[in-house]
Amino acid sequence: MAQVEEASTGSGHDALPEEQREALRKAIRLEWITIGVLAVTVALVGLVAGQSQAMRAAWLEDMLSFLPPIAFLIATRVIRIGPNMRHPYGHHRSIGVAHLVAATALLIMGGFLIFNSVMSLVNVEKPPVGLTVLFGQEIWAGWLMVIVMAASGIPPVILGRMKMKLAEPLHDKVLYADADMNKADWSTALATIIGVLGIGIGLWWMDAVAAIVVAVSIIADGVRNLIAAVEDLTDTRAMTFDEKEHPLIDEIEDITRAMPWVAEADARVRDQGHVFHVEMFVVPKPGQDPTVEQLHDLRETLHDVDWKVHDVAVVPVPEIPVYLTPAAG
Known part of the structure; x- marks a missing residue:
């Protein structure tokens, strides 16, 4: 911890x-x-x-x-x-x-x-x-x-x-x-x-x-x-140092979706300078009620992915916010 x-x-x-x-x-x-x-x-x-x-x-x-x-x-x-x-x-x-x-x-x-x-x-x-x-x-x-x-x-x-x-x-x-x-x-x-x-x-x-x-x-x-x-x-989606799509975002989302209790997951990532602040929205699978330990373990796992993932908040939600979906652009 x-x-x-x-x-x-x-x-x-x-x-x-x-x-x-x-x-x-x-x-x-x-x-x-x-x-x-x-x-x-x-x-x-x-x-x-x-x-x-x-x-x-x-x-x-x-x-x-x-x-x-x-x-x-x-x-x-x-x-x-x-x-x-x-x-x-x-x-x-x-x-x-x-x-x-x-x-x-x-x-x-x-x-x-x-x-x-x-x-x-x-x-x-x-x-x-x-x-x-x-x-x-x-x-x-x-x-x-x-x-x-x-x-x-x-x-x-x-x-x-x-x-x-x-x-x-x-x-x-x-x-x-x-x-x-x-x-x-x-x-x-x-x-x-x-x-x-x-x-x-x-x-x-x-x-x-x-x-x-x-x-x-x-x-x-x-x-x-x-x-x-x-x-x-103004908190646009985090990009690479030369303003390209950052592969780290897809990586942490894929890791989160691979968790046995996670049905859907999408990240809201802001660039803080050298490091990223990550809000990971997760929809638990039906019948799953994630414990504090599970949320903590996921947070720790994401921290270990890369040093730039500096601050992570895992947010259980009933559905992914619409602005994070592909249809929202």
Whole structure:
């Protein structure tokens, strides 16, 4: 009994098996490394940006890229707080809140960048990119921009791939969103380089167009992540970390239906962050009146299926709620 109670009421950190705790420790290290890399990148891009719209867009995107790792690091601290009278479900959903914060910031900043870039095109603002002195030699400032953007696009791609490998075992959507953004940073760098080179060959409008391309990418990330974050926080059916049908739900339903005293069973599963809260509705077979021990044994069995099945309530009912049936969609 104590094992079930601990599983269902512990903090988010306590809910993780050792493998996932190690993955979380690695993810935390990667996010601190990401913040360090971003600090250097923001400084370098800001130093050479000049009047280029594309470079400004890239700089603002880099500034915005601080939000997901910071939100992740804060959330991983908050989930350590155990449940109490005010938060009886614990603080697992701090992961969802962090996801929402990051997604909203992406959407707002993407819209801001598009507005600025479109106005630059409308007002025919031709960004000046002149000469600069480096080691006593005069060179076109655009080459510095190209070098900085080419170099800055490499570390995020590597970090993104490393984070992606940890997002699945942790079932962490904030980490997945951050990894997805990092992996796509090469496209931002490429678009910015093209915009800067466009200025160099006299096609001034390519700079603003490149900034718009970057902004559209930001908005697409924002919309996708905002939809996922809002759905999680409004108790949509639990999905995988990359928003696909989760096989664990079918598995726990099949296990429940296999119980000798169960006629029908369907689960209502909500995503709490790293873990799931499960309400298993069961219709006993005719003549069966499940005892407290049988309900407890089923609850314990479901807890043992997977670490993500963190909190389970078994609810005997005369019939399955209609919204859980296939006909309800």
